[in-house]
Amino acid sequence: MLELTVEQISMGQSAVDKSAALQLLADSLVADGLVAEGYLSGLQAREAQGSTFLGQGIAIPHGTPQTRDLVHVTGVRLLQFPEGVDWGDGQIVYLAIGIAAKSDEHLRLLQLLTRALGETDLGQALRRASSAEALLKLLQGAPQELALDAQMIGLGVVAEDFEELVWRGARLLRQADCVSNGFAAVLQQVEALPLGDGLWWLHSEQTVKRPGLAFVTPEKPIRYLGQPLHGLFCLASLGEAHQALLERLCALLIEGRGHELGRATSSRAVLEVLGGELPADWPSARITLANAHGLHARPAKELAQLAKSFEGDIRVRIVDAPGSAVSVKSLSKLLSLGARRGQVLEFIAEPSIAADALPALVAAVEEGLGEEVEPLPEVAPVSAPVEDPPVVLAAPTAGSQLQAIAAAPGIAVGPAHVQVAQAFDYPLRGQSAAVERQRLQEALGEVRKDIETLIQRSKAKAIREIFITHQEMLDDPELTDEVDSRLKLGESAEAGWMAVIEAAARQQESLQDVLLAERAADLRDIGRRVLAQLCGVQTLAEPDEPYVLVMDEVGPSDVARLDPARVAGILTARGGATAHSAIVARALGIPALVGAGAEVLLLAPGTTLLLDALRGRLHVAPDAAVLQRALQERDTREQRLHQAAEQRHQPALTADGHAVEVFANIGESAGVASAVEQGAEGIGLLRTELIFMAHPQAPDEATQEAEYRRVLDGLAGRPLVVRTLDVGGDKPLPYWPIAKEENPFLGVRGIRLTLQRPQIMESQLRALLRAADNRPLRIMFPMVGSVAEWRQARDMTERLRREIPVADLQLGIMIEVPSAALLAPVLAAEVDFFSVGTNDLTQYTLAIDRGHPTLSAQADGLHPAVLQLIDITVRAAHAHGKWVGVCGELAADPLAVPVLVGLGVDELSVAARSIPEVKARVRELALPAAQALARSALAVGSADEVRALVEAV
Ligand code: PEP
Ligand code: MG
Numbered sequence: 001m002l003e004l005t006v007e008q009i010s011m012g013q014s015a016v017d018k019s020a021a022l023q024l025l026a027d028s029l030v031a032d033g034l035v036a037e038g039y040l041s042g043l044q045a046r047e048a049q050g051s052t053f054l055g056q057g058i059a060i061p062h063g064t065p066q067t068r069d070l071v072h073v074t075g076v077r078l079l080q081f082p083e084g085v086d087w088g089d090g091q092i093v094y095l096a097i098g099i100a101a102k103s104d105e106h107l108r109l110l111q112l113l114t115r116a117l118g119e120t121d122l123g124q125a126l127r128r129a130s131s132a133e134a135l136l137k138l139l140q141g142a143p144q145e146l147a148l149d150a151q152m153i154g155l156g157v158v159a160e161d162f163e164e165l166v167w168r169g170a171r172l173l174r175q176a177d178c179v180s181n182g183f184a185a186v187l188q189q190v191e192a193l194p195l196g197d198g199l200w201w202l203h204s205e206q207t208v209k210r211p212g213l214a215f216v217t218p219e220k221p222i223r224y225l226g227q228p229l230h231g232l233f234c235l236a237s238l239g240e241a242h243q244a245l246l247e248r249l250c251a252l253l254i255e256g257r258g259h260e261l262g263r264a265t266s267s268r269a270v271l272e273v274l275g276g277e278l279p280a281d282w283p284s285a286r287i288t289l290a291n292a293h294g295l296h297a298r299p300a301k302e303l304a305q306l307a308k309s310f311e312g313d314i315r316v317r318i319v320d321a322p323g324s325a326v327s328v329k330s331l332s333k334l335l336s337l338g339a340r341r342g343q344v345l346e347f348i349a350e351p352s353i354a355a356d357a358l359p360a361l362v363a364a365v366e367e368g369l370g371e372e373v374e375p376l377p378e379v380a381p382v383s384a385p386v387e388d389p390p391v392v393l394a395a396p397t398a399g400s401q402l403q404a405i406a407a408a409p410g411i412a413v414g415p416a417h418v419q420v421a422q423a424f425d426y427p428l429r430g431q432s433a434a435v436e437r438q439r440l441q442e443a444l445g446e447v448r449k450d451i452e453t454l455i456q457r458s459k460a461k462a463i464r465e466i467f468i469t470h471q472e473m474l475d476d477p478e479l480t481d482e483v484d485s486r487l488k489l490g491e492s493a494e495a496g497w498m499a500v501i502e503a504a505a506r507q508q509e510s511l512q513d514v515l516l517a518e519r520a521a522d523l524r525d526i527g528r529r530v531l532a533q534l535c536g537v538q539t540l541a542e543p544d545e546p547y548v549l550v551m552d553e554v555g556p557s558d559v560a561r562l563d564p565a566r567v568a569g570i571l572t573a574r575g576g577a578t579a580h581s582a583i584v585a586r587a588l589g590i591p592a593l594v595g596a597g598a599e600v601l602l603l604a605p606g607t608t609l610l611l612d613a614l615r616g617r618l619h620v621a622p623d624a625a626v627l628q629r630a631l632q633e634r635d636t637r638e639q640r641l642h643q644a645a646e647q648r649h650q651p652a653l654t655a656d657g658h659a660v661e662v663f664a665n666i667g668e669s670a671g672v673a674s675a676v677e678q679g680a681e682g683i684g685l686l687r688t689e690l691i692f693m694a695h696p697q698a699p700d701e702a703t704q705e706a707e708y709r710r711v712l713d714g715l716a717g718r719p720l721v722v723r724t725l726d727v728g729g730d731k732p733l734p735y736w737p738i739a740k741e742e743n744p745f746l747g748v749r750g751i752r753l754t755l756q757r758p759q760i761m762e763s764q765l766r767a768l769l770r771a772a773d774n775r776p777l778r779i780m781f782p783m784v785g786s787v788a789e790w791r792q793a794r795d796m797t798e799r800l801r802r803e804i805p806v807a808d809l810q811l812g813i814m815i816e817v818p819s820a821a822l823l824a825p826v827l828a829a830e831v832d833f834f835s836v837g838t839n840d841l842t843q844y845t846l847a848i849d850r851g852h853p854t855l856s857a858q859a860d861g862l863h864p865a866v867l868q869l870i871d872i873t874v875r876a877a878h879a880h881g882k883w884v885g886v887c888g889e890l891a892a893d894p895l896a897v898p899v900l901v902g903l904g905v906d907e908l909s910v911a912a913r914s915i916p917e918v919k920a921r922v923r924e925l926a927l928p929a930a931q932a933l934a935r936s937a938l939a940v941g942s943a944d945e946v947r948a949l950v951e952a953v
Contacts, residue, residue, distance in 0.1 A: 004139060005737060007757075009078040009132035018093075021085045022047065025061055025098035028077045034100040035063075035070050042067025043098070050298055053087045055331070057094035057123025060297070062101060071100045075739060080135060082127050094127040095135070146241040147176050147212035148274065153267035154216040154485050162224040162232075163188060166202065169214040169234030171478060177507060178212030178236040187234060195249075197258030198230030203237045211241035215270055217262060230262025245274060267489075283354035286319060286346045287362045290373040295339035297331075299369030304331045306364050310357040312350035319344040328361065342376060395602035398621035402596050404571070405857045406616040409894060409917070410591030411634040412569025413627065416607045417540065417547040424535045430492035433484075440483065440493040443533035447526065448474055457563075469519075470526050479504065494534045501527030540605055542566065548609040550600055564588050569611040571618060573598045574854060586892070586911050593618055595857035614894060615951070644920035648679030652922035654930070660901055660922045663721070663909040665887055668694065669707050672714030675912040679919060682719040682776075684835065684909020685887040686711060688764065689727045697735050698760065704767035712775045719776035721835060721885070721909070723814065724764055724793075726782035728753035745849065750783025750816075755792055765797050769804040778810040780835055785817040787826055794830070814887075816840035821869035824876035831882060834873050835909070838888025842866050860943035861890035862899065867937055867946070874904040885909055895950045897921040902934030929953070 010028065015021035026040035042063030046052065053059045063070070077098045084092040122138060129135040152172045159165040170184035186206045193201040214234045222229045233249075235242055252258060252273065264270045291299050307314050307328035315325035318339055325348055326333035339345060345365065349357045367373075396402055430436035448471065455467045473479070479500055486496035505520040505527070532538075546568035553574045562570075570585055575594035585592040591613035603609070603620070610619035610630050614637075619626055652660045663684030664675035668691055675683065691707055692699060699707070712720055727733050728749030741747035754761040768779060781793045790813050797811055810832035815821050821841065824834065838861040843850040845866050848859040870886070877884045885907035890896045892910035897918055900908065910918050933953060937946045 004076070004078070004136055006132040006136055008076055009080065009135055011080045011129070011132055011135070013079045013081050014083055015081060015085050018047070018085055018087055019044070021079070021081065021093070021096055022061055024079055025077060025096055028079065029075075029098050029100050032075070032077065034073050034075045034077070036072065039063055039067055039070045039100070042070065051088050051091070052297070053089075053091045053093065054297060057084075057092060057126050058097065059087050059093040059095075060097045060099060062099035065292075068102055071102045073739065074101050076100070078135070080126065080129065084127065092123070094123055145211075146245055147178055147210060148245070148271070149176075150267040150271065152176055152212060152214045153270050154214070155264060155267065155270070156219045156488060157216050157485060158481075159216075159218045159222065161222060162192070162229060165216055165218055165222065165229070165232050166234065168481075169202070169216045169232055171481075172214040172216070173212050173234060173236045175482065175503065175507070176212050176214075178208065178210050180207040180209060183207045183236065192224070192232075194225075194227060195233075195258065196253055197256075198228040198262050199233070199253075199258050200224065200229055200231070201233045201235070203233075203235035203242075205237045208236040208238050210236070211238040212236045213242060213245065215261070215274075217264070230259070248274060282348050283351060283358060284346050284348040285358040285362050286344050287365045288344050288376055289339050289341055289365060290376050291368060291371050292341055292374065294341055294343075295334060295337060295345075295369075297335065299371055300331055300334040302369040303361070303364065304329055304334055306361060307357070310349075310353045310360075312353040312357070314347060314349045314353070314357055314361070316345050316347050316361075319346050393599045393602060395604065396599055396618075396620045398607075399623060400620045402600070402618040402620070404593040404596035404616055404618055405575075405860075406592075406613040406893070407575070407594040408570070408585035408588075408590060408592035408613060409892070409914075410569070410589070410611075410613050411630055411637065412548060412591040412609075412611040412613070413631065413634075414545060414547040414568040414609065415543045416550050416571075416603045416605060416609050417543055418550040418601060418603055418605055419540070420552065420601050424494070424531055424537065426494035426531075426535055427492050428495045429490055430487060430496075433487040433490075436487045436491070436493040436496070437484065439534060440480075440487075440497060440530075443493070443530050444474055444480075446533050447529045450529070457566075466522070470522060473523060473526050474530075494531055497530055497534065498527060543606065548611055550603060550609075552598075552601060562588065562590065564590050569593070569609070569613065571596055571600055571609065571611060573601050575851075575856065586913065589913055595854070615947075640920060641917055644916035647923075648916040648919060650679075650919070651681070652919040654901065654922055654925045654927050656926050656928070658901075658927040660905070661885075661907040662915050662919050662922070663719075663885070663887075663907055664912045664915060665909050666711075666912070667691070669710035669714065671912065672711050675915075676714065676716075676718070678912040678915045680718070680912060680915055682721070683711065683715060684721050684885050684907055686720065686722045687726070688723060689725055689733075692725060692727065692733055698733070701763045701767045701770075704764060705771045708768055708771035709773075712771060712773070712777070715775070717775065719778060721778040721780060721812075721887075722768055723780050723782050724751070724761060725754055726750045745843065751781045751789050751793060752783065752785075755789065758796065761793075762796065762800065765800050766804060769800060769806050769809075772806045772809065774807040776808045777806060778812060778833065780812040780814050780833070782814045782837070783816055783840070784813040785819045787823060787830075790827060790831065812882075814840075815869070815873050816844070818845050818869060821873050824873040825879075828876040828880040828882055833883045833885065834877050835885040835887050835907075836870055836873060836905075838866065838870075838886060838890035841869060841888065842890075845869060858943075860947075861888060862893070862896055862937070862946040863943040864938055864940055864946060867899065867903065867934070870900070870905070871903050871934075871938060878904060883907065892918060894918075894921055895947055898925050898930045898950055898953070899934050899937050899946065901925055901927070902930030902932070902937075904931075 013024060015024055022043045023040060026043055029035045029039060030037055043061045045064045046062055052061050079096045081094055081096065084094055087093045125138050126135060129138060154168055154172055157165070157168045159168055166187050167184045170179065170187050173179045173183060174181065186204045187202050190202050190204050195201050215231060217231045218229065257273070260273050261270060289295060314328045316328045317325035318337055326337060328334065328347065347358055347361045451467050451471050455464055482500045483496040486499060487493065501523055505523040508520040508523060546566055548569040548571055549562070549567050550571045553572050554570060567590055570590055570592040572594045573596060591611055593611050593613050593616065596618055608621050610622045610627060612619065612630065652662050661681050662679070663682045664678065664680035665685040665687070666672060666675055666683055667687045672683065691704065708722070727736070728738055728747065732738050738748065748756065768777065779797060781790065784790050794811055801809065812831045812833035812835060813820060813827065814837045815824065815834050816837035818841070820827065839850055842859050842861045842863065846859055846863060848855045850856055850859055874884045883906040886900055886905050887909035891900065891908040892914040894917065897908065901922060908918055933949065936949055940946055940949065
């Protein structure tokens with residue numbers, strides 16, 4: 001999707017004429033890899049067909065369908081020409097936006113620009129803009145439309161006095177995201193203006209985010225300053241957005257129709273009177289748009305011109321799309337629709353002109369608005385889709401065994417507690433506001449009681465706090481008041497409640513702060529609890545004894561919310577070992593099996609499950625002997641773990657004295673103390689992106705330095721291996737927009753991204769070097785796939801090191817891409833170390849998305865193909881006297897440890913909790929036996945065979 005960012009803007013350009021400007025644009029698109037050489041001819045051909053001048057000093061040069069093949073990546077580049085460039089017909093361009101688009105993505109850009117196009121003096125402002133940021137602001141922050149829709153009208157709201165009514169109005173504005181929290185307080189300070197007919201007006205610009213108008217009427221008569229108060233307007237004022245509405249309102253008051261507003265019984269009536277929406281009885285006509293590239297600038301211009309030949313109001317909207325109708329006479333409004341081929345346009349015209357205007361407009365659209373159009377395909381009679389034969393699922397039978405992925409090691413036994421998302425069926429309209437209000441209150445009361453029990457029962461403070469937050473959410477008067485206004489409009493308690501919860505959750509999600517945004521899941525959680533109560537659907541009570549939680553898939557926050565004292569194990573139908581939920585399960589020490597298949601969701605509640613998350617096996621209602629053996633193994637394992645924990649601070653030496661270092665993986669400085677406490681000999685992977693993700697904006701150098709310093713301080717001289725920022729693709733940062741990609745895992749991520757944004761990488765490297773203070777620092781780069789990438793990153797670091805000397809520094813790369821492993825013999829001569837990221841290396845070697853809901857079960861790092869790559873890496877490194885670590889999840893897999901040690905891996909970096917067990921596992925080995933095992937593993941054909949080999953030892 002096309003979005004505008006400062007990186008795309010080049011300020012202060014100059015060009016003698018349009019053709020020189022096009023040349024500059026083409027050069028910039030080619031240089032940035034968006035298009036191939038030759039795209040210039042497309043830009044020129046397009047201008048020859050018709051000028052791309054949009055108005056307001058802006059032109060949007062783009063290619064033709066013939067040059068689309070030259071587009072590598074969809075994107076834009078913006079050049080500012082402060083001296084102006086004549087674009088023909090005396091139209092002067094101060095900003096040229098060069099578009100490289102493979103399809104109709106540029107319509108989105110036009111939508112973005114339309115707000116700017118409404119600005120009166122934008123051209124001059126663009127010309128004068130002194131920075132890319134200022135220019136972007138002009139494009140994005142230009143006049144906005146006044147927000148006014150049914151959600152912003154509250155009729156008959158409960159309010160005792162004027163202050164309360166003001167508060168209600170302000171809240172509607174806040175819910176529409178027009179204002180920040182303090183707006184109600186701001187309005188209370190403002191002097192209200194009586195408009196006559198019992199209508200009052202309040203406005204302020206303070207804390208306004210976007211212009212909007214709310215209108216509220218009180219349920220019972222109120223008086224204010226000795227006068228009646230039938231309705232109150234609250235305006236969040238920004239620029240001129242409200243001008244037109246204010247004029248209509250004045251006209252209405254002069255006509256003596258003000259009382260229509262105070263007495264209105266529906267928001268639709270208010271909107272009609274205020275002109276926010278069209279009278280329902282205006283004639284309309286529909287036509288499907290057939291233009292190949294939608295309603296882009298040229299056809300839109302034609303349409304607007306035709307509409308202007310009629311004297312009266314004509315609007316258009318897209319059928320079945322959100323958004324209200326816009327004036328057909330306004331080019332910018334038409335573009336803002338972003339209408340595409342195949343969408344149905346509905347024209348709505350004032351009755352006096354409708355008979356002439358509507359057929360003319362429909363005919364013009366039918367004829368293509370000046371473009372050749374391919375007729376739309378006839379809607380073919382829909383033949384029945386070829387369906388896969390239905391898969392009949394049956395619950396696994398007693399005594400059966402299922403293979404799944406061991407995501408967090410351990411053995412668990414307990415009754416199945418199956419949690420499946422239920423579908424709720426409920427009426428949208430309620431019986432009466434009073435009845436629905438009562439039902440809602442009762443449901444809220446019940447859920448409150450349930451949550452109270454959960455609070456009492458939760459031992460972990462963090463979990464108790466989550467439930468306390470849930471309770472506060474339930475008691476939030478804003479939520480319930482909002483539902484109440486919907487009940488008054490006739491909605492059922494279920495519909496009203498869910499609409500308000502969903503709106504609140506979406507608003508929460510849109511917050512920049514990641515932690516706050518995650519609260520959306522909590523809102524939906526309580527939303528469903530209350531809905532279940534309203535629909536009379538019993539949520540299954542949790543078993544009293546520790547149980548095995550069975551779910552389709554668990555999110556990381558679901559896992560984090562679990563009480564390890566109550567949940568003995570986790571079993572999911574979908575998911576993979578390297579999914580983040582699996583990582584959280586490991587951190588909590590709850591044994592987990594994932595990707596077991598949909599049939600586990602059919603298990604009868606209470607069925608005894610034996611979850612063997614050491615071998616990836618599920619036993620359903622096992623017989624007494626199997627259970628007995630497993631429980632014995634669990635006890636022995638616990639004893640072993642206990643012993644392992646006692647020896648966690650001892651080095652990990654094989655029986656014959658070969659040392660393997662065991663390090664910890666952490667995401668932030670807070671983890672370092674417990675890592676050391678668990679016996680870590682160093683940090684083998686600091687995932688720095690988690691530090692970036694925890695901040696609402698990119699943390700500056702000083703903030704980063706302090707964080708890295710804390711980690712090094714906590715390590716007290718032990719080595720720290722830091723991975724530079726690994727984001728992009730599927731792990732975007734909220735404040736760092738990245739173009740959407742079809743295959744994010746194969747796209748701009750890791751080192752590819754940071755090398756494109758060297759300032760971010762440099763600032764991270766500086767912070768790291770400054771924090772080092774002669775302590776052992778190792779820096780590695782993620783996702784390196786070529787020697788050139790490594791050298792570029794190394795050179796940058798070496799250059800900075802000359803500025804900030806560090807005594808004990810090693811530079812290395814992660815081996816996550818097969819090409820890096822295959823190039824290890826070349827890279828080993830230059831790097832100080834390798835660290836194998838088996839999570840990614842496995843997904844790229846086996847071509848299985850590591851988070852794939854069904855396939856990731858097969859993404860097993862013990863696959864001989866992955867082991868071959870590790871073998872190449874270790875041999876190459878050792879030949880040059882360099883060391884190799886493994887920091888992917890495989891390093892903590894008890895069955896993988898002997899193989900990795902046998903392959904010669906020098907360091908294993910695992911979650912802190914796994915350290916004692918991994919060390920103990922190393923101590924059980926003898927190097928020659930492990931080497932023999934590794935050789936056999938390299939010779940078989942599947943991960944299962946490797947696992948069988950290890951188990952047989
Ligand atoms: C890996 O890919 O193995 C790795 C350690 O990196 P991450 O899991 O953070 O992608
Ligand atoms: Mg990785």
